[in-house]
Amino acid sequence: MNNGTSWEDAYTNLQNALANANPGDEIRAAQGTYLPGTTPAATFLIDKNLHLLGGYDASTGARDPEMYVTTLSGDLNGDDAEDDLTNFRSDNARTVVRIEAGITNATLIDGFTIRGGHAGGSGAANESGGGVYALGAPVIRNCNFEQNYALMSGGGLYLGGSGSEGALIENCLFEKNRADKPFDAGGGLYVGNVEGNGVSVSECRFIENEGGRGGGLACIDANLQVANSTFMGNVNERQGGGLWCWQNTSNLSLEVDGCTFEGNQSSFGGGLYFVSSAGVQNDSLIVSNSIFVDNTVVPNSIGWDQAGGAINTGIGEGSFNNTILIDNCGFYNNSSTQSGGGISSGMQGDLNNYQITNSVFSGNTAAYNGSGFSVFLGGLNNQLDMQSCAFSENEAQLSGGGAFVLANEIAGQSNVMINGCTFSQNTSSDGSGLLVQSRGQNIEIEVKNSQFLQNTAMDYAASAAADFYGTGGGTGTFTVDSCYFEGNYSYWSGGVEMGTGYNGGGDFDFYLSNSTFLGNSSTEGGAIGIWTDDGGMANFHIENCWLDGNTSTLKAGGIAIYPNTPNFHAAISRTEITNNQSPEGGAIYIFESPNPIPFSEGPSCKIENSLITGNTSNNAAISVDSIRNFQLINCTIADNSGGGIGIAGQSSLTLQNTILYNPGFAEFVGTSDVAVTSNGGNLIGDGSLAAHAHSSYDQQNTDPLFAGMDDFHLTENSPAVDAGVDAGNLSDTDLEGNSRVINCVDIGAYESEFTVAMECLTGSREVVAGEVKLSPNPATDFLN
Numbered sequence: 001m002n003n004g005t006s007w008e009d010a011y012t013n014l015q016n017a018l019a020n021a022n023p024g025d026e027i028r029a030a031q032g033t034y035l036p037g038t039t040p041a042a043t044f045l046i047d048k049n050l051h052l053l054g055g056y057d058a059s060t061g062a063r064d065p066e067m068y069v070t071t072l073s074g075d076l077n078g079d080d081a082e083d084d085l086t087n088f089r090s091d092n093a094r095t096v097v098r099i100e101a102g103i104t105n106a107t108l109i110d111g112f113t114i115r116g117g118h119a120g121g122s123g124a125a126n127e128s129g130g131g132v133y134a135l136g137a138p139v140i141r142n143c144n145f146e147q148n149y150a151l152m153s154g155g156g157l158y159l160g161g162s163g164s165e166g167a168l169i170e171n172c173l174f175e176k177n178r179a180d181k182p183f184d185a186g187g188g189l190y191v192g193n194v195e196g197n198g199v200s201v202s203e204c205r206f207i208e209n210e211g212g213r214g215g216g217l218a219c220i221d222a223n224l225q226v227a228n229s230t231f232m233g234n235v236n237e238r239q240g241g242g243l244w245c246w247q248n249t250s251n252l253s254l255e256v257d258g259c260t261f262e263g264n265q266s267s268f269g270g271g272l273y274f275v276s277s278a279g280v281q282n283d284s285l286i287v288s289n290s291i292f293v294d295n296t297v298v299p300n301s302i303g304w305d306q307a308g309g310a311i312n313t314g315i316g317e318g319s320f321n322n323t324i325l326i327d328n329c330g331f332y333n334n335s336s337t338q339s340g341g342g343i344s345s346g347m348q349g350d351l352n353n354y355q356i357t358n359s360v361f362s363g364n365t366a367a368y369n370g371s372g373f374s375v376f377l378g379g380l381n382n383q384l385d386m387q388s389c390a391f392s393e394n395e396a397q398l399s400g401g402g403a404f405v406l407a408n409e410i411a412g413q414s415n416v417m418i419n420g421c422t423f424s425q426n427t428s429s430d431g432s433g434l435l436v437q438s439r440g441q442n443i444e445i446e447v448k449n450s451q452f453l454q455n456t457a458m459d460y461a462a463s464a465a466a467d468f469y470g471t472g473g474g475t476g477t478f479t480v481d482s483c484y485f486e487g488n489y490s491y492w493s494g495g496v497e498m499g500t501g502y503n504g505g506g507d508f509d510f511y512l513s514n515s516t517f518l519g520n521s522s523t524e525g526g527a528i529g530i531w532t533d534d535g536g537m538a539n540f541h542i543e544n545c546w547l548d549g550n551t552s553t554l555k556a557g558g559i560a561i562y563p564n565t566p567n568f569h570a571a572i573s574r575t576e577i578t579n580n581q582s583p584e585g586g587a588i589y590i591f592e593s594p595n596p597i598p599f600s601e602g603p604s605c606k607i608e609n610s611l612i613t614g615n616t617s618n619n620a621a622i623s624v625d626s627i628r629n630f631q632l633i634n635c636t637i638a639d640n641s642g643g644g645i646g647i648a649g650q651s652s653l654t655l656q657n658t659i660l661y662n663p664g665f666a667e668f669v670g671t672s673d674v675a676v677t678s679n680g681g682n683l684i685g686d687g688s689l690a691a692h693a694h695s696s697y698d699q700q701n702t703d704p705l706f707a708g709m710d711d712f713h714l715t716e717n718s719p720a721v722d723a724g725v726d727a728g729n730l731s732d733t734d735l736e737g738n739s740r741v742i743n744c745v746d747i748g749a750y751e752s753e754f755t756v757a758m759e760c761l762t763g764s765r766e767v768v769a770g771e772v773k774l775s776p777n778p779a780t781d782f783l784n
Contacts, residue, residue: 007058014072018044018052024106026051030058031068035076040094040121044072046107046138047100055111055142065111065142072096074130074148075116085118085149085178092118094126095133096148101163103136110141119150120180127151128190129158131177137167144173145188153218154190155179155209165196171203179211185218185244187211187234195252198223206242208233213273214244215264221249228258231271239312240273241266241295245285247276253284261292261310268344269312270295270334274324278316278349284323285313292342293332307374308344309334309364317379319349326356331372333363339404340374341366341394348378348410357387361402364394369435370404371396371428377407377440382414390422391433399467400435401426401455409472411440418446423465424453431467431497432457432490438508439472446479457490464490464497464529465520470536473504479511485527486518493529493560494520494550498540501565505535512540517547517558524589525560526550526580530570532603537567543574544737547587550580555623556589557582557615561605563592563627568603572610574735577621579614586617586642592626592649604629609735611712611749612637620646620669621662627651632658634730634740636712636749638704643667647674657681657724659704659748660689681725681761683747697725697761704748716754720747725761 004011004020007030011017014034017027027050036042046052055065062068074093081088096117099107109132117130125133130148132140134157145156154160155177159167174188187209191199199222206216206229215234217226224245231242241264245254254274261271271292276283292310299306310331315322324345331342341364347354354375361372371394375384384405391402402423405416416436423433432455436445445468452465465488468478478498485495495517500506510530517527527550530540547558557580561570577587590605605627612635615621621640624630626649634657637644643665647653653670656679660667668688670676676689680697687700705718714720724745734740735749744760746752 007061010058014044018046021048021050023048024050026053028056029054029070030056031070033071033073035073036093036096038076040092042093043095043098045098045100046103049104049106051108053110069113070111071113071115073116074118080116080147083147083176085147089118089120089149092116094119094121095129097132099132099134099136099138101135101161103138105137105139105166105168107136107138108141109138109143111143113144113146115146115148117148124152128153131156133158134167135161135163137164139168139170140172141170142172144175145177146175148177150179152181152184153179153192154186155211156188158190159194159199160190160192162193162195164194164199167199169199169201169204173205173207174209174216175207177209181212185211185213185220187215187236189217191219191222191224193220194222195249196223198225200225201229202227204229206231206234210234211236213238214240215266216242218244219254220246221252223252225255226259231259231261232263234264236266239266239268241270243272244269245274247280247283250281250283253286256287257289259290261290262294264295265298267297267299267306269308270297271310273308273312275314276316276319276322279318280316281319281321284325286325287311287329288327289329291330292334295334297336299337306336306338308340309336309342311343312340313345315347315349315352317348320351322349322352324354326359328358330359331361331364335365337367339366339368339370341371341396343373344370345375347375347382350380350382352379352382354383355385356389359389361389361391362393366396368398369396370400371402371426373403374400375405377405377414378410380412380414382411384416386418386421388420391426392424394426396428399428399430401428401432403434404431405436407438407440407443407474409439411443413442414440415444416446418450419448421450422453423451423455425455427456427458429457429459429462431464432488433465435467435469436478437469437471438476439474441475443474443476445477446481447483448481449483451484452488452495454487456488459491462491464493465495467497468510470500470506470508471503472506474506475508477509477511480515481511481513483515485516485520488520489522491523493525494522495527497529499531499533499536500538501533501536505537507537510538510540512545513543515545517545517550519549521551523554524552525556526552526582527558529560531562532565532568536565540570542572545575547575547577548579552582555582555584557585557617558587561588561590563603563605566602570605572607573731574733574737575610576735577610577612577615581616583618585620585623586615586640587612587621588623590624590627590630602628606631606633607635608633608731609733609749610635611735613639613712615640617642620644622646624651624653625649630654632656634658634724634734634749638662638706638712641665643669646670650674653677654679655682656727657745657747659683659720661685661704679725679727681723681745681747683720683723699723712748713750714746714748714752714754718752721752721754722756722760723747727762
């Protein structure tokens, strides 16, 4: 009878079984190959909800889709050549399976190989969905899509329109399918214009598919969830080798969780490409628990740039409240022929939020900037937040070996926070671990609780493991707090560079605090370099840092300071600069190179409550050239090899409450054109400052009687106890954070607990220390 009531009476034609089925029926297909008809227009039509199951043994009724392969084929003449999607295909069915609108999750397609579809006709319906063209929302499970072709979109499977909301694709293989047109998409799978609950893809594999955009999977204007799936060896010429998503509509999301992207290739986003286009709002990309390895971007198309070996994202101008979140992901050995070996992103619009958390970037490469991560920020009130990420062994030819961040000229009131990250063994020309550049207005940059270890800036004039640069007329603040720098190398500034200038200059505040610099090296500025140039204006604040064992081969074993514009102001406080070495300026080198020399209202540098000891140089621990306003207040400069301070080139030095004690070397050396002012309260180990000392309040040729070797606290009998001058210009705390004045102010970096003086020095007169009694009480006149 062949009416499908039993295997003995099974249909001999699947089309008849589908046509005669009632809603809710289950159709079982035995092992074999089934053709939809004899002409390219033929298709297996599903226009009612039913279950279509393959993988049966007709003789026993047993089901095992892997053993009893059931194929729905569009190769009507049986002449297709394997892996050739061009020749011998004119006779093929344009779409092997067509699923009409109105189909819901009540329809299940399970256990089939669908191959040989060739949607190469004219009109959208005949140019998409070579394997399956679906306007409904079926469940497709345990199916293989192989060797299918679409001139436009969805070589393997096309899901389009509101009718596809809720479609489920589970445990399917998409292999060697193609979508051909350069600007069309989805070699394996295409999802378009599906809002609401969208489409869910899980436990799928996308292998060696090709597409103009989205070699493996493409979505446009759709909510899409992709989970526990693999994208491997997919290729396209333009965007998204593995997965491509373009959102022109608001309130849409792409969620990728637990996926692997390996060996995919395109021009943008070798693994994944995502864009929220101009004017949209509340779109989101969430990528979590996923691995990206060996993905690449290369110049596939003439005139196209390249970026984002693993991921490329973009948020368009005029868009707002969009979110990108990348969490607990790994990026390994991805590459870009331009920027962003791991990730490259552009964020325009306003009030957008970008978060990267708990992720690893290792072994990625980029010919330009940001081998691990590269982002360009524009628009207003945007937020970039990077937390608990690790960047190691990445290499960029230009800037940002680990990560590169640029706030461009149209950026404003935006914030960048990098917290708890590690940058190790990365290489580049500038910013071998991290480079952050700001050209925008009121940009706030913060790097906190992060480590920079053994990063290398490769080229001549290269700079810093962490490079912070304001330019282009920008304004804002850079903050580095509670960070650790060890074993980094560059030509200029081994650990950190901070500066502003060029292209209109900039006006920035720089804060560097609570940070440690150990064993970094450079040609100039072993640990730190700060500068302004060409219109730059900056205030630098270095506080509570420790610089130990850093080296430079020319100048500034610890800190290099180049104030080359009038509006340069640096304050270094509560900082220990120890055991650094350089031929010139073992601890600090300052050189101003203005034209004319020096500026009439020049830059300033003040060092306060700091310890400078154990540094080695050929001249002095601190070497100063051509700066008019340099102050040392309550500092201890002791036991340095090469001497204490050397100044030249019309420089001006002001000393107050400072110890200079470097036995065997000159405490002070100066050229004939310098000026030295003592505010008093200084203790000097020799007579080299006799001509400049305050006759009443300075002590010459005096031993400060430190507590012990390498212990620069004061003993009870030290002549520095209570011997300083309080001119109303002192800070509240000493080097260790203790109260700066106990009884009378001490000389040097440490305030002792001892009290010896009954009268304190103010610089203008002596005052009695201790209790003051007024009588009568209340007073009837002023006390002067």
